[in-house]
Amino acid sequence: MSSASFNYIRAAELTDALARGERAGAAYLAGGTDLLPLWKASLTAPQDVIDISHLPLATIIRAGDTLSIGAMARLSDIAAHAEVKAHYPLVCDAILASASGQVRNVATMGGNLLQRTRCPYFRDAGLACNKRDPGSGCGTRHGENRHAVLFGGSPGCVATHPSDLAVALAALDARIVVSSDSGERELALSELYPLPGETTAPDSSLRPGEMITAIRMLNAARFSNHATYLKIRDRASFEFAVVSVAAALRIEDSVIAEARLAAGGVAPLPWRLEKSEAALIGRAPTEHAFAEAGALAIEGARPLEGNAFKIPLLRNAVIRALQTAGGHS
Amino acid sequence: MKNRTIARYEGTLKVTGQARYEGEMMPEGLLHAALVESPIACGELQSLDASRAAALPGFATLVSHEDAASLKPSAATALIREKAIHFHGQPVALVAATTLSEAREAAKATQASIAARTALTQMDQALDQAYEPAMVGRFPAATRRGDSAKALSEAGLVVRRRYTTTVNNHHPMEPHAVVCWWEGNKAVVHTCTQAIFATRAIIAHAFEMPPVDIRVLSRYLGGGFGCKGQLWWPWMFWAMLASRKTNRPVRLELSRAQMFTLVGRRQETAQDLALGFVDGRLTAIEHDVVAQTSTHAEFSDSTAVYTRFLYACPNVTTRHSLVRTNEPQPVPMRAPGTAPGTFALESAMDEAAELLGVDPLELRLDNFADHDQENGRPWSSNSLRECYRVGAERFGWAERRARSAAKDGRWKIGFGMATTLYPAIRQACRARVALRADGSLLVQCGTQDMGSGTYTALGQIAADALGLPMDKITVELGDTELPDGPFSGGSQVTASIFPAVEAATAKLRASLAGLATTDATSSLGGKPPEDLEFADGMIRSRSGNAGERLTDVLARAAADGLEADGESPATDHQQLAATGMGYGAIFVEIGVDAALGEIRVRRVCGAFAAGRILNPLLAKSQYIGGLIGGIGMALHEQTVTDAATGSILGKSFTDYLIPVHADMPAFDIAMIDEDDPHLPGGVKGIGMLGTAGIQAAIANAVYDAIGKRIRKLPIRIEDCL
Numbered sequence A: 001m002s003s004a005s006f007n008y009i010r011a012a013e014l015t016d017a018l019a020r021g022e023r024a025g026a027a028y029l030a031g032g033t034d035l036l037p038l039w040k041a042s043l044t045a046p047q048d049v050i051d052i053s054h055l056p057l058a059t060i061i062r063a064g065d066t067l068s069i070g071a072m073a074r075l076s077d078i079a080a081h082a083e084v085k086a087h088y089p090l091v092c093d094a095i096l097a098s099a100s101g102q103v104r105n106v107a108t109m110g111g112n113l114l115q116r117t118r119c120p121y122f123r124d125a126g127l128a129c130n131k132r133d134p135g136s137g138c139g140t141r142h143g144e145n146r147h148a149v150l151f152g153g154s155p156g157c158v159a160t161h162p163s164d165l166a167v168a169l170a171a172l173d174a175r176i177v178v179s180s181d182s183g184e185r186e187l188a189l190s191e192l193y194p195l196p197g198e199t200t201a202p203d204s205s206l207r208p209g210e211m212i213t214a215i216r217m218l219n220a221a222r223f224s225n226h227a228t229y230l231k232i233r234d235r236a237s238f239e240f241a242v243v244s245v246a247a248a249l250r251i252e253d254s255v256i257a258e259a260r261l262a263a264g265g266v267a268p269l270p271w272r273l274e275k276s277e278a279a280l281i282g283r284a285p286t287e288h289a290f291a292e293a294g295a296l297a298i299e300g301a302r303p304l305e306g307n308a309f310k311i312p313l314l315r316n317a318v319i320r321a322l323q324t325a326g327g328h329s
Numbered sequence B: 001m002k003n004r005t006i007a008r009y010e011g012t013l014k015v016t017g018q019a020r021y022e023g024e025m026m027p028e029g030l031l032h033a034a035l036v037e038s039p040i041a042c043g044e045l046q047s048l049d050a051s052r053a054a055a056l057p058g059f060a061t062l063v064s065h066e067d068a069a070s071l072k073p074s075a076a077t078a079l080i081r082e083k084a085i086h087f088h089g090q091p092v093a094l095v096a097a098t099t100l101s102e103a104r105e106a107a108k109a110t111q112a113s114i115a116a117r118t119a120l121t122q123m124d125q126a127l128d129q130a131y132e133p134a135m136v137g138r139f140p141a142a143t144r145r146g147d148s149a150k151a152l153s154e155a156g157l158v159v160r161r162r163y164t165t166t167v168n169n170h171h172p173m174e175p176h177a178v179v180c181w182w183e184g185n186k187a188v189v190h191t192c193t194q195a196i197f198a199t200r201a202i203i204a205h206a207f208e209m210p211p212v213d214i215r216v217l218s219r220y221l222g223g224g225f226g227c228k229g230q231l232w233w234p235w236m237f238w239a240m241l242a243s244r245k246t247n248r249p250v251r252l253e254l255s256r257a258q259m260f261t262l263v264g265r266r267q268e269t270a271q272d273l274a275l276g277f278v279d280g281r282l283t284a285i286e287h288d289v290v291a292q293t294s295t296h297a298e299f300s301d302s303t304a305v306y307t308r309f310l311y312a313c314p315n316v317t318t319r320h321s322l323v324r325t326n327e328p329q330p331v332p333m334r335a336p337g338t339a340p341g342t343f344a345l346e347s348a349m350d351e352a353a354e355l356l357g358v359d360p361l362e363l364r365l366d367n368f369a370d371h372d373q374e375n376g377r378p379w380s381s382n383s384l385r386e387c388y389r390v391g392a393e394r395f396g397w398a399e400r401r402a403r404s405a406a407k408d409g410r411w412k413i414g415f416g417m418a419t420t421l422y423p424a425i426r427q428a429c430r431a432r433v434a435l436r437a438d439g440s441l442l443v444q445c446g447t448q449d450m451g452s453g454t455y456t457a458l459g460q461i462a463a464d465a466l467g468l469p470m471d472k473i474t475v476e477l478g479d480t481e482l483p484d485g486p487f488s489g490g491s492q493v494t495a496s497i498f499p500a501v502e503a504a505t506a507k508l509r510a511s512l513a514g515l516a517t518t519d520a521t522s523s524l525g526g527k528p529p530e531d532l533e534f535a536d537g538m539i540r541s542r543s544g545n546a547g548e549r550l551t552d553v554l555a556r557a558a559a560d561g562l563e564a565d566g567e568s569p570a571t572d573h574q575q576l577a578a579t580g581m582g583y584g585a586i587f588v589e590i591g592v593d594a595a596l597g598e599i600r601v602r603r604v605c606g607a608f609a610a611g612r613i614l615n616p617l618l619a620k621s622q623y624i625g626g627l628i629g630g631i632g633m634a635l636h637e638q639t640v641t642d643a644a645t646g647s648i649l650g651k652s653f654t655d656y657l658i659p660v661h662a663d664m665p666a667f668d669i670a671m672i673d674e675d676d677p678h679l680p681g682g683v684k685g686i687g688m689l690g691t692a693g694i695q696a697a698i699a700n701a702v703y704d705a706i707g708k709r710i711r712k713l714p715i716r717i718e719d720c721l
Ligand SMILES: Cc1cc2nc3c(=O)[nH]c(=O)nc-3n(C[C@H](O)[C@H](O)[C@H](O)COP(=O)(O)OP(=O)(O)OC[C@H]3O[C@@H](n4cnc5c(N)ncnc54)[C@H](O)[C@@H]3O)c2cc1C
Pocket: A027, A028, A029, A030, A031, A032, A033, A034, A035, A036, A071, A072, A097, A098, A099, A100, A103, A106, A107, A108, A109, A110, A111, A112, A113, A114, A115, A116, A162, A163, A164, A165, A210, A211, A212, A213, A238, A239, A240, A241, B654
């Protein structure tokens, strides 16, 4: 079969999808907003495209202090969901900062986490890219690299993960529920995204045929009063983040009891700023504390020729996000 | 001629989908075409192997330089006749197949073997090889009045700076397309072009056939901005050759990615500017421009040309030079020359105002040129000072000191202003009007409507001349069967069609008046023709209580209706007694988040003087569209070449940023009506005016907000941090 065609298979039910998804050359189709453009540009050539968009995996369940969101839920439905808005505003903010209304109406939660990098070398079949074509080299490293990572890169790949939602979920310690023919497993969001190697850069740690079925958050509503998603970009809308920061605080008696900070646009995965988080604990939410957290956020940053500006930008973004999240509500 | 707001003639057709764009033609037996592209930026094609492609389903034919060898050599056929590879993505063949996806598969399966040579992929790799072109558009490349070197050495203040602008692509909504077929020895070519007659002429030249045997149609265009011109022709020729070879209609449509490489770009510039002042008056200007062109063709924008005109200054030296790179070829793009050129000049003026301690607006007024100093002649009209005054007042420029660096939440506020200018030019034009017995009027002119309102303007000019309502008017354009009309470019279509349609309608009025006044049975019989006016579908006497319906006159004396042709010449620039130039003053308020580097344009006021405005609604939309394009150039648009491969990076709208709705400021457009006795109809062009000036106004406002002088475009986050 030529790369211009694929078998379209509408999975009858989950088990059917999982059985088919395991075979070589199979790809799941959720909203299709990333898969189909990649296919059209000859960047991926699945043989079997298994449509899972209609599977009954779009429910939102709040049980006790656990929130579970089905992987097939549409981004716009989650952003408009009253309970998610009330208790997990960070998730809604990140979604509403993503793509456009039209894309969000189609795109799914699971698909969003597994969308592939926007690195322009990756997205052009004619250019060298280890992620697309292991061993072919990395066009970005010595080429145009304004978009590249500050943290977690390798000589083989310096691409960022593009999802805004993932950054918010990372800050909230979300867990990912994954199903396959052999059962279900749960992993931390950070475990979903491997760091790049010397000549390879896999997008996820999922095994062939594994499907994300749900996203789970435990006791994450405790940050609802002090959370914000800050996204910085060149135009006001409809652009991926140059740098973004998800900040979530729990403030008790005017003291920061817990802090969560994750950055987007700077690493192959949502980058948790653990040192900054630690420095905030037990402190009053003051400018001074925020500035210190900002300074710690950029420790260990390793810029390339074209992206050093992201270092002060990240620092300032962390400070700004903390100012917003730490304000009274 | 009245100044009237009239909604788009073709608006309903477009929003209801009835307007058929040329790429939508689907004749029977149509073959679809796709291009095989070179994966390297410099070299020589050795061979093409289509054996795999030919075995694929639907494959019909492949055309390459070998087929194009039958075409007559010219600049328009060089790229497809020769084997040299000049840029990454250059097509080496066209494949036609039954369906589009089959054509694409066949193109992918076609193997090109190319001997690579070292490519030069960036202008600054070869600045030492810069050379001076003979001309920049219709202007000389280098000029000198007075002695700027001496004046600079004697100046009290010298501002000497380098400004750079990046590559932009035009990106009209509608991609280039052709649907073509042969009827015996005759060719029918449906294609999106800004110039149907030039397209017909070049086909006639390339295929060595009489122009009358070629019909080119371009009735609706989804924008052009300068890229629907000569760079499209080679690929259109290949489609025509494929059609001739297969004896079937062939359709080729470019992809969005191909529109980054195949149909032109705004060229990159590095501009060195020196301004010398004595007591706040300009005594010297030097403006040196280096810009990119390709290795297969030459183009230079008239970047420094506007520096010769804008200010009063006795000593002015301007130079243009070009560097050849293995990158796509530049062509004019909206506000060619004046957009990048005024960015440099109007930024430098702002820097000078700061150093002189005067208001930037005052500095401009102090240095106003009251005549064309380059050519030593008067302006045909010049209301620039009125633009400054009206714009400043509406915008509230006087509050600048109080507002500057004020804060609105996270935004630091900045005010900036700059000047825009564009010459009034005109092409030769012919038009025909035909009044039918039922009182309806057909207006025909072989020009194009790029979406800017030419249908409406043609209809409106004729309707007003004959006193008919718009619903009686039918307009036909975009077809070489019609009288020769102007190409769409240089903001000159309205100025060009106006005198031709006026001439045609004047003849028609004279015929009608003659029929009425020489007829004893008419109530107008015996009236002098000067006494007659045309209004509301009637001919009326101004002096007496007499009148007649046009339809009655026709029924009696010209049952088949009446026709008339009109014609007008192009501007002869040598013979002009006065220089025609349109002007504008742009005022902007921006917000800069200094910690995060984000810039948002909050408010724009443009005050423009461009002769007589026929239709304020169309004019306003042209100005706003221009300003939006200018905002894109200032803050968003940037085409990047990968230095290693010469490939353009991010060939999609996800990566090539253009302003979106959320980036839109509040627009306030002021139009200053001018009575220009020198220009036929008093009409100047407006399309380009809005696109220039705003880049410098934004850069100047950034400086006002955060004290950072940014001398490059686009201005990005990293520049403001
Ligand atoms: C123009 C544009 C702008 C955008 N801007 C942004 C932005 O600013 N921020 C942002 O975060 N995103 C942005 N996006 C990305 C968009 O959010 C993603 O394309 C979308 O979320 C993907 O979801 P989908 O359901 O359409 O995935 P699909 O395209 O269907 O799938 C994406 C990938 O995930 C796999 N997959 C899908 N679902 C599952 C599952 N449940 N289990 C296992 N594998 C699965 C598919 O096989 C495929 O490989 C933008 C997209 C576009 C087109």
